[in-house]
Amino acid sequence: MSSVLLFSIIMLSLLGVVLAVILYLVAQKFKVFEDPRIDEVEAVLPGANCGGCGYPGCRGFADAFVKAEDVSSLFCPVGGNDTMNAAAAVMGKTVEAKDPEIAVVRCSGSPENRKRIVQYDGASSCKVATSLYSGDTGCQYGCLGLGDCVAVCKFDAIYIDPVTLLPVVSDEKCTACGACVKACPKFIIELRKKGPKSKRIFVSCINKDKGGVARKACQVACIGCGKCVKVCPHDAITLENNLAYIDFNKCKLCRKCVEECPTSAIQELNFPPRKPKVEAEAQVEKTE
């Protein structure tokens, strides 16, 4: 072997060893002690770093979970009950099972139901449009269809239907992380209980105008007539500001309100079809 080659090999090897030793010493000196259980909890988490739990990323949640005295307020919506049980097992604690939630879009104002009166030509952002005017229809509370909710979803669980121009939430993919709820400038999206077999009932409207005004703008608006309140056997519906609201904790999915609503503002999802009736239109929306 030539002397140059030998010399290069020895020098580089020495350099490598010296640097490795320095790195090792530095790593030891500046080592931060962390409870190893944080790593274990992090390992059982989904790793989506979506922030749905309210903490910065899965590591943040694991850190909080290990350090907390009482973990009952902590919940990972993406992982759900299975993940929470696994995390609790690491700490030797138990957690209560929570009902899974899902994002619900409370507007049915498609162009068929809610006439467009002007053409919007600004930037494609619901927030921008909201700061400009009260919307391109007669209802100032309704969905603008520009997709701020779609843009923030990390799980590909929401999309704007090209015909109805309304957001559609996927039952399978939605993790109820709450990003779309925060993104909607009109507060149309709400996190509600997913329900057994994903069945749920909600008032698909947040219009607070008087009944006549609301109906004129949109055919399926809630007009605040109160018939649903009267017919509900479980006292689950309240009426405030010309708008009905169904408490999902009290609702027992009996569907009486859906039949009663004169404007079809109350929606039921994932129910089996009824025997056809004369007036009520029970549209079962199948999501993808």
Place this chain on the structure above:
Amino acid sequence: MNMLKTFSKGGVHPPENKISAGKSIEILPLPQKVSIPVSQHIGAPATVLVAKGDKVKVGQVIAQSAGFVSANIHSSVSGTVESIDTVLDSTGYKRQAVTITAEGDEWIESIDRSTELKKDIQLNAQDIIKRINESGIVGLGGATFPSHVKLSVPAGKKAEVLIINGVECEPYLTSDHRLMLEKGHEMMVGIQILMRALNVEKALIGIENNKPDAIKYLKSIAGEYKGVEVHGLKVKYPQGGEKQLIKALINREVPSGGLPIDIGAVVHNVGTAFAVYEAVQKNKPLFERVVTVTGKNLPKTANYMVRIGTSVAELIAAAGGLPEDTGKVVNGGPMMGKALTSTDVPVTKGTSGIIVFQSKESKRKADSVCIRCGKCVSVCPMGLEPYLLNRLSQRMMFENMEPEHVLDCMECGSCSFECPANLPLLDYIRLGKAEVNKIIRARKN
């Protein structure tokens, strides 16, 4: 030849289109109904004083100023109050307004309806400010800031010069131009009233050089009014912005986050000066104003004297009606005005003009990508970087926008105007401003 003064940073040159410049002020026939919003100004909305069924006269206070930064609202017609309800107004939202069905044209007795010029100013500074407050006068240039607040110089600050904004830099608008030509003397007296209220010796009127007749006329009568100087300014948008006007006339810059009074200047629009004359000399509160109605396709363009609360639809009907080929109707100028969703909205104190655009002028061109040409930076009159603010806003990094001085943005629109890629820069910058203001409010709490 003297070089025309101008502001040094940024600016663009939109086509002027001053189609209605030669049309003298026409009084619009009385409307049958008016809807007067209770918030036509910056500050707290006024509190309604009347109730359904009440009879009111022209000039009567129907809603009262709700604090220091607020303004009185006066009825612009005589008749019966039909309703007090939320109506869609030119902001694009539904706001509370008093709707009055007009009957006759009876004014309150205290108003002096004579037309002769009254030069002698009887009131002292304090009473002038009080009268301006009672008359509901706000900045008629479009900002609608309550004038009495601007005239109440805070302790520790001193007004050195009064600046009068006769620039009207927005294309199409000509109401200020006509006011200067036809009510020049009244406006000058109004300026002297303002000078007395502020206790200043000097007033500078800035007028863009595309109104040579107004400059000539006002220069010829300025001799009669002590301390008033008239200056022609280079035509460049946004010369009419108060910060740019101050820079051009006295070469001082309003500090970032500060007010003109910090450097000794107070700026008022020519229309405001005229309204001050009417209020102080004729006891006439603010209930009508000159509105330009214009558009390339409109059968007739005009500058109407309109009663506040008149529906925009009536103005357009008087100008010959909405053309078949209408694409957009804008309240204000093309650079900063607001597109209307409906013409059934009322004229307010801040309505300087209504522009009707044809379809081919109305649609934005498709946007592409930012090519980092830097034109937005070179045209921004406030020295900001619109491309950066746009990018930050789109990525929702709002907290990073505050150190970039996004709150200095006056939304003049020069950046979007110039962008070769047709990017909606101002849309996102505006969003950023709103979000940064939210962050600041949350921080204070």
Place this chain on the structure above:
Amino acid sequence: MDKQVIVSPSPHVHSGESTSRLMFNVVLALMPAFAVSLYYFGVGALIVTLLAVGSCVIFEYLIQKFLMKGNPTITDGSAIVTGLLLAFNVPSNLPWHIVVIGSLVAIGVAKMSFGGLGSNPFNPALVGRVFMLISFPVQMTSWPLPVASRLQYLDAVTGPTPLAILKEGLKNGETISQMGDKIPSHMQMFMGLMGGSLGEIAAFALLIGFAWLLFTKVITWHIPVSIFTTIAVFTGILWMINPETNADPIFHLLTGGVMIGAIFMATDYVTSPMNPVGMWIFGIGIGLLTVIIRVWGAYPEGVSFAILIMNAFVPLLNRYVKPKRFGEEVKRNG
């Protein structure tokens, strides 16, 4: 209103400026230089230019449509400009396959892989040129003689550029007065009568292009003027110290890629700073680096490398050199 009106945020008018109009004006500004290159290099210039422009446009179209699966944006004219600038940086006898490879690198690597127009950190034409220079050094440094090579392409008679003559001469220990007639006169260099790449030889044609760009407000004067000033001052100082081993400033300004680099390459929107102070720093940096490479470096020409190195500093300049804000307080907190 019965017909639907349009509602959008302000402003409601637009200047009419567009990316394609800006690019078109750059192409127009390059036309005098193209005419001169046709006059001096004839056939070769035509072939190389058409090849470069054609391959740049085709590559951009193919990559955008099939790799990026988006809409091709070749109509904005930026690929045409890249092609032209690439062609103007190479000798007129460059074999076709090298031109095509250079175009592929310029468009595919330097532009598209970063996300397309607006996202590239380095000037694509220069990246293509430097790639070709390093990969094919012989073909990229054999310069056809002007006029003599008009009807020739691959078989053109070649000779060195004035900078190469200078470098070679100094290496052999000659002084500049000794090199004498080997170096063309100032007027000859101004009119383009010297060896060099297609676009860099004729200073007068490039200056006409500069005037057009300023007139149509495509570029501002800051970058080219700062580069010229820095090179003139720096080489002027060196020349005054020793006129026998350092050429005069006019020589340095007229030879090599200074003219085309300062006017067309350094002023590329995407890779240059966004405000005047940043532009000055950028220009001064390019000037300094160019002279350093020319005088003390191994290459006779340094403009391409100087511009690429300064391109790397542009994000830093944009971040820390901000335009003067209106009403800026004298005291600023970082």
